[in-house]
Every structure is written in structure tokens, then in C-alpha cells.
Amino acid sequence: MNHAQTGTGGIWEVFRQEDDGDPMVHAGNVNAPDEELAMHYAREFYGRRGESHRLWIVAREAITELDDPDLLKPPFDRSHKKPGGYIIKHKLDAAKQRAATEAGE
Amino acid sequence: MTTARVELEVPVRDALAGLLLSVADDEFVIGFWDSEWTGIAPMLEEDVATSSIAQDELGHAKALYELLAELTDDDADRIAFGRETDAYRHAALLNHARGDWAFSVARRYLYETADGVRLASLARSAHEPLALLAGKMRREETYHLLHADAWFRRLADGAPEGRDRLRDAVECLWADAQDVFAPLAGEDLLVRDGLLPEPMHELHAAWLARSRPILEPLAGDLADRRPSADGRTRRTDDFAWLHGEFTMVARSEEGATW
Numbered sequence: 598m599n600h601a602q603t604g605t606g607g608i609w610e611v612f613r614q615e616d617d618g619d620p621m622v623h624a625g626n627v628n629a630p631d632e633e634l635a636m637h638y639a640r641e642f643y644g645r646r647g648e649s650h651r652l653w654i655v656a657r658e659a660i661t662e663l664d665d666p667d668l669l670k671p672p673f674d675r676s677h678k679k680p681g682g683y684i685i686k687h688k689l690d691a692a693k694q695r696a697a698t699e700a701g702e
Numbered sequence: 703m704t705t706a707r708v709e710l711e712v713p714v715r716d717a718l719a720g721l722l723l724s725v726a727d728d729e730f731v732i733g734f735w736d737s738e739w740t741g742i743a744p745m746l747e748e749d750v751a752t753s754s755i756a757q758d759e760l761g762h763a764k765a766l767y768e769l770l771a772e773l774t775d776d777d778a779d780r781i782a783f784g785r786e787t788d789a790y791r792h793a794a795l796l797n798h799a800r801g802d803w804a805f806s807v808a809r810r811y812l813y814e815t816a817d818g819v820r821l822a823s824l825a826r827s828a829h830e831p832l833a834l835l836a837g838k839m840r841r842e843e844t845y846h847l848l849h850a851d852a853w854f855r856r857l858a859d860g861a862p863e864g865r866d867r868l869r870d871a872v873e874c875l876w877a878d879a880q881d882v883f884a885p886l887a888g889e890d891l892l893v894r895d896g897l898l899p900e901p902m903h904e905l906h907a908a909w910l911a912r913s914r915p916i917l918e919p920l921a922g923d924l925a926d927r928r929p930s931a932d933g934r935t936r937r938t939d940d941f942a943w944l945h946g947e948f949t950m951v952a953r954s955e956e957g958a959t960w
Contacts, residue, residue: 627747633852638747640845641754 606630610660611639612653621653632656717888718829718897719774720791723781724886724934725820726766727792730782731941732813733759734948738800755846762839769831783952787945791934794878799940801871804857804864808871810850812913816882818847819909828896858920865920872921880906881933902929 606629613624624643629635632654639654663669676684710718736756743749767778777784795813800806821843824836857864883906892898900908906929918924930936 628745629747630856634747637751637849637852641751642747645754 608657609635609639610655610657611643612655613643613649614651615648616650619650621651624649624652626657627654713888714891714895714897715773717886717891718832719770720887721892721898722766722770722773722832724791724793725824726763726770726781727790728796728813728817728882729759729766730763731790731792731796731944732810733757733763734944735796735800736806736810739803739806744803751849755849758842758846762842765835765839769835772831779952783949787937787942788935790937790941790945792941793884794881794930794933794936795875797878797936797938797941798875799943802867804867805871805874807850807853807857808868809875810846811854812872812875812879813882814843814847814850815913815916816879816909817843819905819912820882823899823905826899828899832897854916869921872917872924876921876924877927878933880927880929882929883909884929884933885931886934 608626609629609632610626611624612621614621627635627638627642629638635654635656639652643649643652733756736752736759740749740753740756743752763782764778767781770776771778771781795809795816798805798809801809818840821836821840825833825840827833827836854868857868859865883902885902886892886898889898889901893901914924
């Protein structure tokens with residue numbers, strides 16, 4: 598870590614895991630001159646009450662950020678890419694009605 | 703421990719009580735000195751860390767006072783807050799006011815290294831409640847030492863002003879630091895029965911072997927000094943002031959329950 602040597606310091610993002618196997622969740626951040634003190638401060642801020650099973654401490658500058666709306670919120674309907682896939686409820690209803698009408702004929 | 707009280711001969715029990723009191727008072731007094739940094743430490747994160755470590759030390763003191771209170775059929779709060787200054791048995795190292803940041807770092811480094819050696823021994827004490835407690839304390843003190851060491855190296859390897867202040871503090875505290883290992887009353891009985899697995903002079907030698915190589919590149923050759931006989935009974939005006947602070951609330955309404 599470059600600034601660990603220069604001692605200019607920086608912001609460290611802290612992620613915590615409450616129990617073994619839980620997802621790592623962003624807890625907050627600490628200001629620290631280097632990785633060693635960042636670890637101490639993360640422990641004091643996010644672990645001193647025994648509330649964390651594991652912490653990840655990441656220099657903010659090591660994080661690659663993507664927040665371009667053209668890439669993340671494109672101006673077209675992309676609902677077909679959602680995990681739910683196509684919404685077929687209304688198609689099903691129409692098919693059932695059609696089947697009922699045909700049976701009634 | 704009711705059983706311990708029954709099993710131990712009176713002179714051994716008294717010596718054990720003296721040992722417990724010495725460790726408890728060390729943790730209690732350094733906890734109060736370091737808590738003085740709350741609100742004024744070098745940066746917010748360090749403020750929280752120092753305050754939390756100081757609280758840890760007070761927590762260790764509480765556990766030790768409770769152990770002592772069981773042994774002597776006393777009350778932990780009374781032992782902690784109900785004594786006059788001359789009845790405290792902390793090492794002379796802890797008689798000094800907190801000083802500047804380098805002074806507090808130097809003292810914590812000296813104390814944590816000495817305490818580490820002492821706890822490693824106490825974790826093997828034949829007095830099981832003490833061995834268990836010392837084992838638990840060690841898990842936390844390992845982290846305290848890492849924190850003190852991180853700051854010690856930062857100042858020692860950093861800009862000249864910090865380095866000079868740290869060196870001055872080590873030189874100022876060196877003689878009194880030996881007294882963490884000041885001989886205890888009845889120590890021969892404690893060693894005989896395995897309550898204190900090694901005599902203080904052996905623990906002292908072990909501490910010197912570990913701390914000198916770290917301290918001397920900064921402070922130059924440090925004088926050979928033996929722990930002094932009054933190393934846990936000398937008191938100072940600085941401590942009298944601190945005692946006034948930490949007993950103030952307890953004295954405002956004696957015997958109050960909160």
C-alpha cells in the first residue's frame with residue numbers, strides 16, 4: 598500500500614461479518630495513517646463490543662467505483678433482465694380464460 | 703472462591719491477596735491515566751481506541767478486585783474506591799501524570815511488555831481462578847501490546863520531535879518501570895505453592911531480555927536497575943491528584959447503590 602509507506606493516511610472502508618457464513622456488509626469507514634492503525638481502529642469501531650466475527654479493511658483508493666448512470670440505469674426497459682424474468686401472470690390469466698371459453702363452446 | 707479461602711493457610715492467602723491487589727491496582731491506575739486522553743487524543747479514531755483500551759484495563763481491574771474480594775471476604779467497590787492513597791499498590795511506573803502523547807505511549811509500551819511477561823506466568827498459577835482470569839486477560843492484552851507497539855514504532859521511527867519526546871519519556875520512566883516486578887510480601891510462599899509460578903526477579907529478567915533490544919536503539923544503553931523494595935508503596939502528588947479524581951463520585955455519596 599503506497600500511502601502506508603508515505604504515512605499520508607487516508608480513508609479505509611470497513612466491512613463486517615456478524616457470524617461465520619454471513620455476508621460481509623459495509624459497516625462504515627475509519628481514518629488512519631496506514632494499514633496497521635486502520636486495523637486497530639476498525640476493531641475499535643466495529644468490533645469492540647464483540648459484534649463482529651470478521652472484518653475486511655480496504656483502502657478506499659483500492660476500490661474501483663462505477664456510478665455512471667449510462668451504464669447502470671440505461672434509458673430502456675430492461676425488466677426482462679431481472680431475476681424474475683418475464684412477467685407472465687397476465688399471459689397465464691388470458692390463456693386460462695381462453696381455455697375456459699373453448700371448453701364452454 | 704470460598705473453597706480457596708478454606709484451603710489456603712493464612713500467610714499464603716495474605717500473600718495471594720497482595721499479588722492480586724498489585725496487579726489489580728496496576729490495571730486500575732493505568733486505566734484511569736489513559737482515560738484522560740478521551741476527547742483529546744491525536745485523532746478521533748485514536749481517541750476511541752485509547753478510551754476503549756483504558757476501559758479494558760478498568761475491566762481487568764474489576765475482575766481482579768472481585769477475585770480479591772472473594773478471597774478476603776471484602777467488597778470490590780470498596781477496595782477500588784475506598785482506600786487512601788498510601789494503601790494502593792500499583793508500581794511506581796504508574797505514579798506519573800499522563801504527560802504528553804509520547805509519554806503516554808512510552809509508559810504503555812513499558813507497562814504492556816512487563817504486564818505481558820507477568821500474565822504469561824500468572825496464566826499458569828496454581829490458584830485456578832487467577833490462572834483462568836490471567837488467560838482471559840492475555841487475549842486482550844496481546845492486542846493492547848500490538849497497539850502500544852504500533853505507536854512506539856511510529857514515534858521512534860518518525861520525525862525528530864516525536865522521537866526525542868519518546869526517548870526522553872523512556873529515560874524518565876526507566877527506573878520506575880522496573881518496579882512492575884518489585885518483590886511482593888510473602889513472595890517465597892507464593893512461589894513455593896505455585897501460585898506465582900516464577901519469582902519476580904525471574905520475570906524481571908525475562909522482561910529485560912525482551913524489551914531492551916527494542917528500547918536501546920532509541921534510548922541508548924539503559925542502566926541496570928533492580929526493582930526497588932518500595933516500588934509498590936512510593937506515592938506521588940500526581941497520583942494523589944488522580945486518586946482525588948477517581949474517588950470523587952464514590953465519595954460524594956458513600957455506600958450509595960446505583
